Amino acid sequence: MSGFISWQDVDRAFGDSKALARFTLDVDEGAILCLVGPSGCGKTTALRVLAGFDRPDAGRVEIRGRTVVDGSSFVPPERRSVGMVFQDYALFPHLTVEANIRYGLGPTQRNRVGEVLELTGLEGMGDRMPHELSGGEQQRVALARALAPRPDAILLDEPFSNLDASLRDRMRREVRRILNDAGTTAVLVTHDQEEALAVADTVAIMRSGTVLQVGTPTEVYQRPADPWVAGFLGDSVGLTGHVAGGKVSTVLGSFLYRGPLEGPVEVMVRPEWIEPTPDEGGDVTVVDREFYGHDQMLELELPGGTRIISRVGPRPGFRPGDVVRLKVSEAVVFPPE
Amino acid sequence: MLAPTSREGRPGARPGRGPSRLLLLAAFLVLVPVALPIVSLVGTVLANLGELDSVLSWERLLELSARSVLLVATVTATALVIGTSLAWVLVRTDLPGRRLWSVAVALPLAIPSYVLALTLLAFSGPRGLFQDFAGIELPVFDGFFGAWLALSLSTFPYVFLLTAESFRSIDPSLEEAARGLGASPTRVFLTITLPQLRPALGAGALLSGLYALSDFGAVSLMRYDTFTRAIYAQYAGRLDRTPAATLSILLIVLALAFIWGEQRSRGRGELWSRTVRRPAPTHILTMLGRAGSRIWLSLVVVTGVVLPACVLVAWVARGVAAGSIVEFDWGALGGTLLVSALAATVATVFAIPVAILTVRHPGRIATWVDRLVGVTYSLPHITVALAVLVFTLAWLRPLYQGIGVLVVAYAAVFLSQAAGAATSALRTVNPNLEEASRGLGHSSAATLVRVTLPLIWRGLLAGAALVFLTTVKELPITLLLRPTGLDTLAVRVWSAAGELFYANAAMSALLLVLVSVIPAYLLVIKPRAVRA
Numbered sequence: 001m002s003g004f005i006s007w008q009d010v011d012r013a014f015g016d017s018k019a020l021a022r023f024t025l026d027v028d029e030g031a032i033l034c035l036v037g038p039s040g041c042g043k044t045t046a047l048r049v050l051a052g053f054d055r056p057d058a059g060r061v062e063i064r065g066r067t068v069v070d071g072s073s074f075v076p077p078e079r080r081s082v083g084m085v086f087q088d089y090a091l092f093p094h095l096t097v098e099a100n101i102r103y104g105l106g107p108t109q110r111n112r113v114g115e116v117l118e119l120t121g122l123e124g125m126g127d128r129m130p131h132e133l134s135g136g137e138q139q140r141v142a143l144a145r146a147l148a149p150r151p152d153a154i155l156l157d158e159p160f161s162n163l164d165a166s167l168r169d170r171m172r173r174e175v176r177r178i179l180n181d182a183g184t185t186a187v188l189v190t191h192d193q194e195e196a197l198a199v200a201d202t203v204a205i206m207r208s209g210t211v212l213q214v215g216t217p218t219e220v221y222q223r224p225a226d227p228w229v230a231g232f233l234g235d236s237v238g239l240t241g242h243v244a245g246g247k248v249s250t251v252l253g254s255f256l257y258r259g260p261l262e263g264p265v266e267v268m269v270r271p272e273w274i275e276p277t278p279d280e281g282g283d284v285t286v287v288d289r290e291f292y293g294h295d296q297m298l299e300l301e302l303p304g305g306t307r308i309i310s311r312v313g314p315r316p317g318f319r320p321g322d323v324v325r326l327k328v329s330e331a332v333v334f335p336p337e
Numbered sequence: 338m339l340a341p342t343s344r345e346g347r348p349g350a351r352p353g354r355g356p357s358r359l360l361l362l363a364a365f366l367v368l369v370p371v372a373l374p375i376v377s378l379v380g381t382v383l384a385n386l387g388e389l390d391s392v393l394s395w396e397r398l399l400e401l402s403a404r405s406v407l408l409v410a411t412v413t414a415t416a417l418v419i420g421t422s423l424a425w426v427l428v429r430t431d432l433p434g435r436r437l438w439s440v441a442v443a444l445p446l447a448i449p450s451y452v453l454a455l456t457l458l459a460f461s462g463p464r465g466l467f468q469d470f471a472g473i474e475l476p477v478f479d480g481f482f483g484a485w486l487a488l489s490l491s492t493f494p495y496v497f498l499l500t501a502e503s504f505r506s507i508d509p510s511l512e513e514a515a516r517g518l519g520a521s522p523t524r525v526f527l528t529i530t531l532p533q534l535r536p537a538l539g540a541g542a543l544l545s546g547l548y549a550l551s552d553f554g555a556v557s558l559m560r561y562d563t564f565t566r567a568i569y570a571q572y573a574g575r576l577d578r579t580p581a582a583t584l585s586i587l588l589i590v591l592a593l594a595f596i597w598g599e600q601r602s603r604g605r606g607e608l609w610s611r612t613v614r615r616p617a618p619t620h621i622l623t624m625l626g627r628a629g630s631r632i633w634l635s636l637v638v639v640t641g642v643v644l645p646a647c648v649l650v651a652w653v654a655r656g657v658a659a660g661s662i663v664e665f666d667w668g669a670l671g672g673t674l675l676v677s678a679l680a681a682t683v684a685t686v687f688a689i690p691v692a693i694l695t696v697r698h699p700g701r702i703a704t705w706v707d708r709l710v711g712v713t714y715s716l717p718h719i720t721v722a723l724a725v726l727v728f729t730l731a732w733l734r735p736l737y738q739g740i741g742v743l744v745v746a747y748a749a750v751f752l753s754q755a756a757g758a759a760t761s762a763l764r765t766v767n768p769n770l771e772e773a774s775r776g777l778g779h780s781s782a783a784t785l786v787r788v789t790l791p792l793i794w795r796g797l798l799a800g801a802a803l804v805f806l807t808t809v810k811e812l813p814i815t816l817l818l819r820p821t822g823l824d825t826l827a828v829r830v831w832s833a834a835g836e837l838f839y840a841n842a843a844m845s846a847l848l849l850v851l852v853s854v855i856p857a858y859l860l861v862i863k864p865r866a867v868r869a
Binding site: 052076078083090093103145146148 | 511513514520521528532535
């Protein structure tokens with residue numbers, strides 16, 4: 001059973017470089033899926049193949065159970081019922097906001113313009129020209145225009161990258177709200193893992209044209225599929241460990257382990273899973289501290305000389321030179337490289 | 338290193354100091370010949386205001402206006418259709434050989450309109466080449482039809498070059514967004530692509546319309562009565578210059594109205610071209626589309642390039658065979674090269690103070706200088722020629738029919754081309770370099786010679802070459818202002834064709850095209866040719 005949107009073994013190469021290599025992914029109806037990966041990993045190509053702006057070399061793409069492209073057939077973009085929000089918004093510069101939104105509507109759907117203007121918080125701006133709008137407003141118009149024809153899916157290509165940092169956080173929440181209110185299935189492409197974790201219902205992590213892991217933001221962050229994904233999605237502490245008798249032992253101590261691996265392994269710990277407590281009798285030393293206000297990062301030196309980082313709340317008692325005791329709440333075990 | 342930016346945000350402006358007196362004086366001296374034509378014409382008409390109604394009947398004026406407007410409208414429409422369709426095929430489709438085709442369709446730029454008119458006349462009609470080869474007599478391509486055809490073929494390359502550039506700079510995501518919203522390719526072209534092309538189409542319409550309105554050579558060879566031809570007839574037929582001057586003013590008003598109309602028709606939306614990261618999507622032609630495109634391209638290239646070239650060569654061969662071209666008088670070639678080289682030199686010298694003023698001292702004076710240069714450039718040449726003639730006869734009698742007046746008139750009219758090239762060259766020169774030179778003890782004149790000119794000479798040379806090319810093809814100014822005894826190829830073509838000596842006209846025309854084709858290719862066609 002494939003998803004509402006599904007890519008099946010899609011290949012796409014540009015000259016020698018493979019943008020997509022047997023790319024396979026399903027998106028559930030009504031979900032917001034974030035396709036995240038470093039630049040050049042093929043995520044934008046996946047989006048363009050879905051929209052019909054690019055034709056894959058092999059494989060199949062389905063939208064709502066209908067094949068839109070495979071080896072023998074190709075549905076042109078205007079008949080795929082997907083709305084695209086471009087990185088540069090691509091608002092038609094010669095048309096008003098209202099005419100931009102009306103562009104994808106039939107003559108009987110005029111009242112839809114008012115609906116999406118309201119949905120996106122653009123009431124009263126219908127007569128403006130695109131160049132008279134701020135970046136955030138342009139983005140809302142792009143979204144309103146894409147949503148207006150009630151497409152099966154909305155595709156967003158790096159939608160927040162043209163906004164400055166303060167506006168970006170607000171627009172993320174706003175876009176998420178709008179997409180949820182509209183109930184549309186959405187695929188969002190980004191290179192920013194924080195953005196992906198914040199906006200998505202489901203995150204798909206991509207590298208070199210293939211999907212490495214799919215899951216909820218919590219799943220992929222807490223249980224990354226491999227060390228690369230772990231490092232890509234956030235700060236991590238990598239350690240070597242050894243599994244024996246249902247336990248994995250590391251320099252940070254031993255943890256219960258229920259899994260198939262035996263012998264030498266790699267162990268990943270998030271900095272916030274390491275909890276230091278000030279203790280005169282401890283054997284771990286605080287080497288450095290960066291204080292952010294809402295939390296702080298500590299650099300700690302273990303007895304053997306290994307240095308690790310830990311993220312804790314803004315509690316006092318962690319000056320460089322202080323001695324602490326550690327408690328580690330979780331760890332993830334990977335096979336050795 | 339980045340050039341410092343002035344408050345106005347123009348690169349290369351030198352903040353703080355205003356232009357020096359020397360620079361203002363130089364600019365003023367340059368502007369005298371530039372402003373003179375308009376002032377002189379207005380003066381002549383104002384001085385004879387009382388006699389105007391006796392000069393020309395209203396019916397005649399209406400008739401001339403209607404003919405001119407008809408020609409402008411049809412030529413502009415044809416040039417837009419040909420130019421835009423070719424640009425689309427050569428930029429946005431996968432037709433093989435696009436680069437070669439794009440050079441071929443731009444080649445008519447090297448052929449002046451009166452040479453195209455000559456080839457059409459020498460091809461059709463009872464003595465035409467077509468009858469020679471096919472044995473069937475074609476009706477003569479003259480009158481409105483001939484003028485329309487010759488001028489359309491002369492002007493569509495401008496539209497082609499402008500729209501091709503525009504097709505390349507359209508943000509491809511606009512068209513994709515429209516497709517994604519459910520629009521068919523045709524609807525996308527009409528509602529998204531075409532409005533994005535609007536500035537290019539407007540500029541193309543303006544260029545070809547003004548060209549048709551100002552053209553003298555083609556309409557007079559085709560015997561199609563427009564303002565320019567009537568002005569010349571008045572000039573040649575009477576000693577009193579007032580009627581010709583009056584008609585000239587009316588023609589200028591018509592030209593300005595056309596420019597104004599084009600500017601008024603611009604929409605409210607902003608059209609911006611972004612730095613395009615991706616090339617625009619390529620339209621894959623079907624077999625039928627490919628065949629159709631090839632036929633259309635071939636039709637244009639054959640009519641606009643191959644046919645004129647063949648007609649000229651065939652008539653030269655005919656002339657040699659019949660003994661009417663026994664030996665060619667090389668004087669006309671020499672005359673063309675001489676006046677064109679002089680015009681290029683003088684225009685370039687004129688351009689230097691204008692460029693320094695515009696780039697280093699932007700402000701009100703610079704804006705007005707710029708405008709004046711632009712307006713004079715867009716004036717119909719026959720009116721400029723007449724104005725200079727009237728002024729010289731009234732105030733500078735000793736210079737009348739001197740080569741100096743002719744060359745300064747060319748330079749004043751074509752200053753826009755030279756100044757444009759000099760301005761963009763100067764913008765790339767960091768003003769700190771000039772200030773460093775001043776700080777090291779050199780005067781502003783010495784700095785100009787030792788620092789600025791060595792850095793911008795390539796730009797100046799390109800501008801000079803453009804003026805040279807335009808002067809080679811120029812007809813009305815040459816015709817009215819040349820010294821007795823100075824012959825040029827343009828004048829030769831025009832007078833021989835007017836007297837139906839097609840063999841002689843063809844010989845001069847062939848030389849003329851050969852002289853202009855290389856600079857036209859290097860300066861205009863090659864830099865803009867479609868990249869395959």
